[in-house]
Amino acid sequence: MEEDSIMDKQALLRKIPKIDELINSEELQSKCDEIPSWIVLESIRETIDELRSFILEGTESVLESFKFDEFSIIEKAIVKIREKQQNNVRRIINATGTILHTNLGRANLSERAGFHVQETASAYSTLEYNVKEGKRGSRHDLVSGLVAKITGAEDAMVVNNNAAAVLLCLSALAKDKNVVVSRGELVEIGGSFRIPEIMELSGSNLIEVGTTNKTHLRDYRKAALDREVALMLKVHTSNYKIVGFTQEVEIEELVELGKELEIPIIYDLGSGLLCNLEPYGIHEPTVQETVASGADLVLFSGDKLLGGPQAGIIAGKKEMIAAMKAHQLARVIRVDKMTLAALESTLRTYLDMETAKAEIPILSMITMTPATTKENAEKLVERLEEIGGDFQFEIIPGESQIGGGSTPNQFIKGFVIACISNSITPDNLEKNLRFNDIPIIGRISNDRYIIDPRTLFNSDYDSIVNAFKKIWNDINGK
Numbered sequence: 001m002e003e004d005s006i007m008d009k010q011a012l013l014r015k016i017p018k019i020d021e022l023i024n025s026e027e028l029q030s031k032c033d034e035i036p037s038w039i040v041l042e043s044i045r046e047t048i049d050e051l052r053s054f055i056l057e058g059t060e061s062v063l064e065s066f067k068f069d070e071f072s073i074i075e076k077a078i079v080k081i082r083e084k085q086q087n088n089v090r091r092i093i094n095a096t097g098t099i100l101h102t103n104l105g106r107a108n109l110s111e112r113a114g115f116h117v118q119e120t121a122s123a124y125s126t127l128e129y130n131v132k133e134g135k136r137g138s139r140h141d142l143v144s145g146l147v148a149k150i151t152g153a154e155d156a157m158v159v160n161n162n163a164a165a166v167l168l169c170l171s172a173l174a175k176d177k178n179v180v181v182s183r184g185e186l187v188e189i190g191g192s193f194r195i196p197e198i199m200e201l202s203g204s205n206l207i208e209v210g211t212t213n214k215t216h217l218r219d220y221r222k223a224a225l226d227r228e229v230a231l232m233l234k235v236h237t238s239n240y241k242i243v244g245f246t247q248e249v250e251i252e253e254l255v256e257l258g259k260e261l262e263i264p265i266i267y268d269l270g271s272g273l274l275c276n277l278e279p280y281g282i283h284e285p286t287v288q289e290t291v292a293s294g295a296d297l298v299l300f301s302g303d304k305l306l307g308g309p310q311a312g313i314i315a316g317k318k319e320m321i322a323a324m325k326a327h328q329l330a331r332v333i334r335v336d337k338m339t340l341a342a343l344e345s346t347l348r349t350y351l352d353m354e355t356a357k358a359e360i361p362i363l364s365m366i367t368m369t370p371a372t373t374k375e376n377a378e379k380l381v382e383r384l385e386e387i388g389g390d391f392q393f394e395i396i397p398g399e400s401q402i403g404g405g406s407t408p409n410q411f412i413k414g415f416v417i418a419c420i421s422n423s424i425t426p427d428n429l430e431k432n433l434r435f436n437d438i439p440i441i442g443r444i445s446n447d448r449y450i451i452d453p454r455t456l457f458n459s460d461y462d463s464i465v466n467a468f469k470k471i472w473n474d475i476n477g478k
C-alpha cells in the first residue's frame, strides 16, 4: 500500500510541466506581456516549488481532487505575479465606520491638501528659501503663522508626530529636571507611546502626584513646593475615561497655580480638534480653548481630529518654542515638504470653519447626519440589489466611532447596511471582500456583514458593487 502511494507521488511530480513550457505557453504570454520577465520566472518557480511540496506532503485523498494541468498552474502563478506587482502601501475601502482608524492610516487628506502634496513632491519648492529676500529661509516659518492665527497662540512649530513633540518639549525644557504629572494621566497611546517611558527617554524626572482616580490641585502644589520643578505636564486622557469617584485638575486651575509658582504648564492634548463639535454631540476640548486657558505650550497631532497629515504641532510661548527649535532633536524629528504642504493646505481650510466641515473628510464624516447615512445606505443597497444574487440587505440603525485613540465612549448614530446570504457565510464574505483588488474592510456583527456608509467616499460605491458582483459570479461558477 505504502509503496503504491510513493509511486503515485513520483508519477504526480512528473506530471508537473517544465518551467520553459510554462513560460512559453501562449496562455501566460498573452497575460504577462508587459511584466518584467524576472517576476514571471520567479512566480512560476515559486508555484512549482509549492506544488512539489504539496504533492510530497499531501495525503492521497487531497491529491486526488487536485489539478496539476498547465492552465491551473498558470492561474496560480498569475495570482503571485499580481501580488508582486502590487504596492505595499495602497488604497483600501474603509466600511468599518471608524473614522480615524489607526490601522487604516488615520485621517485622510482633503482634495486640496492632496493636490498641494502632489505639486510640491515632484517639484522644487520654497521649503527653506525666502523668495522675497532671495536667501535661505526656515521650514518652521511655513505654517507657524497659520497655526498661530487659527489657535490664538504666540508661535508654533511642527515635528514628525505628537509623540516626537512631547519628547522634544521634555528634552529641550526639562532634561535632568523634575516634571510633575498626575497619576491619572500616565497614559499609554497605541501601545508604543507611554508617558513614563517618553519622560525617561528625554532625561527628565517624573514626579507622580495624586492617585489613579483622583488628583487635587493641592497635590500639584505640594509636589512643586517640596522640590525644584521645571514643568507641570497635563495629559489629555484621549483614549480612555476614568468614571465614577474621580477628580481631575482642569487646565485653567493648573495654569493659575503655574502662574503663582512660576512654573510653565504644558498640555499634551493629543487629538488636535480645531472646530467645535459640541453641536454634533462630540465632547472634546478644542485647541483654541486650551490655548486660551493660558497653557504655555499645547501639543497635538496633525492626523487625528485636525484631519491633516501625520505631524506633531507645538503651539504656545515664543521663547519656549525658540528653545525647542534650537535643540538638536528638532533636526532629527523634522518634517518634510510633503507634510508641510499637506498641513498648510489643511490649515488654510480652517480659516473658514464651514469650509473646513465640508472639505476636510474626517470632519464631514463626523458631522454627517443620520438622514444622510440612511440616504447613502439606500443608494448603495439599491445598486447591490440590482446584482440579483441571493444577498439580503437590510438598513438598520448603527453607531460609528471616531477612533484613533480619541473620544472614547462617544458614538455617532446613523444607519448601516447589514448583509446575509444563504450561499456564503459572513466570515467568507468578509474574507472575499478583503481580498478584493481594492480591499474592502467591514465588520461582522450578530452574524451579519456590516457596511457603514459614514466612512465611504463616493468613488468607493462602484468598487463595492463590483466586488459583490464578482463574489456572486464566483458562487455561481460563472
Ligand SMILES: *Cc1c(COP(=O)(O)O)cnc(C)c1O
Pocket: 161, 162, 163, 164, 189, 193, 235, 236, 237, 238, 239, 268, 269, 270, 271, 300, 301, 302, 311, 312, 405
Ligand atoms: C495620540 C496622542 C499622542 C501621540 O500622538 P502621535 O501623533 O500619534 O504621535 C500623544 N499624546 C496624546 C494625549 C495622544 O492622544
